Amino acid sequence: MNSTAKGDRPHIAVFGRRNVGKSSLINKLTNQNLALVSSQPGTTTDPVYKAMELLPIGPVMMIDTAGIDDQGELGEMRIKKAKEIMRKTDLALLVISAVQGAGEFEAELIREFEERDIPFITVLNKIELLDSESKEQAAVSAEFNQFFEKYKLEFIKASAEAEINIDLIREKTAEKMPEDHSRDTIMGDLIDAGEVAVLVTPIDSAAPKGRLILPQVQTIRDILDHNATALVTKKAEVSSEISKLKKKPKIVVTDSQAFETVSKEAAVC
Ligand SMILES: Nc1nc2c(ncn2[C@@H]2O[C@H](COP(=O)(O)OP(=O)(O)OP(=O)(O)O)[C@@H](O)[C@H]2O)c(=O)[nH]1
Ligand SMILES: [Mg+2]
Structure with a gap:
């Protein structure tokens, strides 16, 4: 079970390959430009912990992780890094690039989430780059659908860049947050009866x-x-x-x- 003490704030960690838009998504979700973003794969090198306000949950700890994938890290190393962060994770966001695809790396993360009972939300980012008219991209979509069907996943089509479905991710995050954290009050420590x-x-x-x-x-x-x-x-x-x-x-x-x-x-x- 995922029972390590994590302090009061729920910890939300963002996982995914390099350059899929993890840091961009954190910035959009929290309306702050705290996480470093660039087109260079490997921008975030170590996990970054940021105490933030994420409504409707309230105060949370967002964890931006280094993108790890086949080209970025070798073998065991990549999943070992992710596992260390998972020990502290109450809820995970798995970010996949709509143009890059999903595969064994994502599958391994999903298996780990399930083994550790970590609820997770799958975000298909950069969705605005998909042109459903084009044949090539239709093929990409078919490949994606197979992947998502195999793992029986629901995904949110989103774009950090074009600000698509950011609110929906926030909503799902609140919905999926485990009970002990979702009961945290939003306004209770700020307002008294009759006010x-x-x-x-x-x-x-x-x-x-x-x-x-x-x-x-x-x-x-x-x-x-x-x-x-x-x-x-x-x-x-x-x-x-x-x-x-x-x-x-x-x-x-x-x-x-x-x-x-x-x-x-x-x-x-
Ligand atoms: N078109 C498009 N580009 C995006 C989107 N989200 C992020 N990007 C771009 O993708 C690049 C990588 O974004 P980051 O947020 O740094 O990605 P990351 O996953 O944190 O990358 P690493 O830290 O290297 O693992 C940047 O050039 C972003 O501007 C999106 O929704 N659509
Ligand atoms: Mg990053």
């Missing part, structure tokens, strides 16, 4: 049609679970909504891009 939290929610072209995303819904649920009240609004309405409240909100939650504007708006109320 109000204002959630400034971007409704733009990137927002899915007709619904809120899981992290937003979970945050609302968490506030209610703590017998507090959630006021959900958009950036444009935030100051007028706060001014209508008889009591100042305990906290205003916004995304990193809107932080500066919202903090000014909220301060004048």
Whole structure:
């Protein structure tokens, strides 16, 4: 079992061959440009641990691993490295490049995840490079399908570069996180019963049609679970909504891009 003590934060590790976009994906998932990205295979040389905020889970430890594959490392070495990190991993993201393919290396990682009871999510990155019209790429897709069928895997077609399905990866990450960590509170240590939290929610072209995303819904649920009240609004309405409240909100939650504007708006109320 995967029972090594890992501290309070759930550890999410990203595995995959070199150059598949592991570091790029971490940057997009956390909205930060902390991980080094380059077109040179082997950019990340040692595992990089970064304490980060990943909603809806909250504080997590993201582990960016060195890409290891047939050309990069020799034999046993590559899987030994991965295994060391797996001892600390609560949930894994297996990143495969849609243009590069999946094979024995990925199969070996999957066997290890299963042996260690590590839940994992498979991300087919660089999906925007696949042109389904072209014959060559149709062949690549068939090869992929065989691989995924063999291991009965579901995969998320994504692109770190074109920002495709990044929210979906976040949602699945929260869904798949083992129970002992998924019970961690999002807002519980920030708000008390009877207080109000204002959630400034971007409704733009990137927002899915007709619904809120899981992290937003979970945050609302968490506030209610703590017998507090959630006021959900958009950036444009935030100051007028706060001014209508008889009591100042305990906290205003916004995304990193809107932080500066919202903090000014909220301060004048
Ligand atoms: N077209 C495209 N390029 C991408 C995507 N994601 C990453 N890249 C590019 O792929 C290259 C490798 O990205 P990294 O994030 O450094 O990949 P990595 O898996 O961390 O690589 P190593 O650290 O070398 O193992 C960079 O040039 C990225 O800009 C994507 O979704 N689409
Ligand atoms: Mg890297």
